[in-house]
Amino acid sequence: MSRRLPLGRPAFRRVRRLTRKTSLRTRVTLWATTVVAIAMVAAGLGLLFGLQHSMWRDRDSTGRQRLSDVTSLVRHDRLGSLIPSSGGDDDVVEVLDHHGKVRASSDFDTRPGSPSGFPNPLPPRVLAGHPTTLHDLGVGDGGDFRVLARPIRVDGRPATIVVGVSLAQAEHTLSSLTTGLAIGVPALTALVAWTISLTAGRTLRPVETLRRQAAEITATDLHRRLDLPACQDEVHALGVTLNDMLTRLDDASVAQRRFVADAAHELRSPLTALRAQLEVMSSYPDPDRDPQMAATLLEDTVRLHDLVEGLLALARSEDPARPRSQAARVIDLDEVVLAEVRRQHSLARADIDARRVSGGRVRGDAEALRCVIRNLLDNARRHAGHQVRVALSERGGTVELTVSDDGSGIPDADRLRVFERFTRLDEARSREAGGSGLGLAIVGKVVTAHGGTVHAEKDPAPEAGGLGGARLVVRLPAVPSSG
Structure with a gap:
């Protein structure tokens, strides 16, 4: 027996693989139909058991009432050989002596002293007063009965009152209901499966349309768009x-x-x-x-x-696939700025003022950030007249780097465009003076990759403490101080 248990696992896996290969419409139909079928079977079984319990309880109530009636007859010494009928023919009452012989009965054909159609001896559960179903009894019209019993003394001798309530009508009702459920549940399940399949097909039809249109779009016609369904779903x-x-x-x-x-x-x-x-x-x-x-x-x-x-x-x-092995390094940005300023001093025709550079720690790629600072300084000294100013500060969880010059500045309309590739302003159309047009584009990409922002603005006029030219501002997330 233990060798047979693993055989079910490969079979179950095969069923799962088969289910995965079917269409979404089929899977939805199978799962939904299975759930509905289980629910209907459970409801049908609940109905059957509930109806059976109700019928059995009604017959037990009838049996207890008959026991009380016969007990009253015995106590008032009014018990004869024929027990009065309750008005129905679905119950049988017998009073048995200690030998199991009939002393009184509600059946005309059962004479005193004749053997009883109930079992002799009675089951212990019946003698204990619990209603019990007994099958194929020979009392009344025969068949299955709910049987109750009560010990009593008649004329000073022990006797037993036995009541049997026929289950024929109840079993016929339950049989008819079972037949109806056996026919109705599969038919209703099939109807539900057809309805779900039809509904799922209509629901998924727009998805199939979108899929087919998307499959037709190639790299040469990315301008095409999918047709949207009318429903806002x-x-x-x-x-x-x-x-x-x-x-x-x-x-x-x-x-x-x-x-x-x-x-x-x-x-x-x-x-x-x-x-x-x-x-x-x-x-x-x-x-x-x-x-x-x-x-x-x-x-x-x-x-x-x-x-x-x-x-x-x-x-x-x-490149999104580029390794970020150095992305977790903490960098003292002020050291990188000052190192680049020292390198630029030998190249710049303009004076570079770095007195406003203070501490600032960020997390990122040191080489990439060094390239950012180099490109900002190259751009500033290329357009500056006489002076370039660099400032670095940290406040509010942000490190701010600004590079200003005293040149002609950047027009409002070009302050976003300067961060695009190969962009040169009118004054820098000459390649010798304007560079390659990639420096600020690199700045924008690297700063964005480090979770920061960069923008261009007008530097305040000299009388307001500025240089009056262009001002490029870089903001990066600061590293919280451990202290």
Whole structure:
């Protein structure tokens, strides 16, 4: 027997795998129909048992009443050989002597002294006064009876009053009800299954429409949108969500294509210049001119290197799968700022004021944040007239870094656009003066990845304590102090 138990497990797994392979409509129909069928079977059984209990209780009440009537006859010495009828023919009453012979009966055909149709001896439960169902008795019309008994003394001798109430009518009622339930429950279950399947099919039809339309959309037609159902329900909300996702994918695809086109354009210019100058040097060597041209080539190569490094940094900042192994490091941002200021001093034609740099601790990638500060300082010194100011402070759980210059500033209409790729303002259209147009885009991506924000604004006028040019503000979450 123990070897047979595991056999059910693979079978159960096969049933589960088979269920998983069926359609959602079929699964919903099966589960819902099973629940309804179990509920109807439970209700049917409850009805049967409840009706049986009610009928048995009514017959027990009839039996107790007959016991009381016959007991009253015995106590008033009015018991004859024929016990008066109760007006019905579904109960049989007998008074038995201690040998089990009939002394009195409610049946005309049962004579005193004849054997009783009840068991002799009676079951102990019956003698204890508990109503009991006895089957195939030979009293009355025969059959099943609810039997009650009560010991008594008649003429000073022990006797027993036995009452049997026929169950024929009750069993016929229960049998008819059982037959009706046996036919009705499967029929009703089939009707419920058909209704659920039809309803589930109609409910899932809009989902299938959305699925079919979504399957037809390819990478070349992301501008298409799904047809939304008229009803404002969950399926409509699903369609709206899918359309929003398609919008985001379309925007990302457009941005990617624009990025590739811009990058190719930006890379083509210095490569073309390098090629032309190298062709001139190869075709027309000139010892007096070559050193000067070599310096120009070096400058173009440096610019090309900076552009490639910017593209690489931007790609890394947008890569969601990039490991964040250093993201949990706590960084003293003031040390990074001051180190970059010292490096920029040798490059800047403008004075860099870092006296307002105070402590500030953040959590993140040190190299990425160093790139942010370097790009901010590069941008400021490129546009500054004479002075650049750097400030760092921490308050209210936020570290704020500001880089200001005394240049012409950024127009209101361009303060968001400057953080897009390859954006150069009118004054910086020259690649030599304006850089690659990737620096602030990298700043925006890295700061956002660190949970911060960055924006451009107008620095206060000199008489108000500012420099009057552009002011770039970076805010990052501060690391709570352990003390």
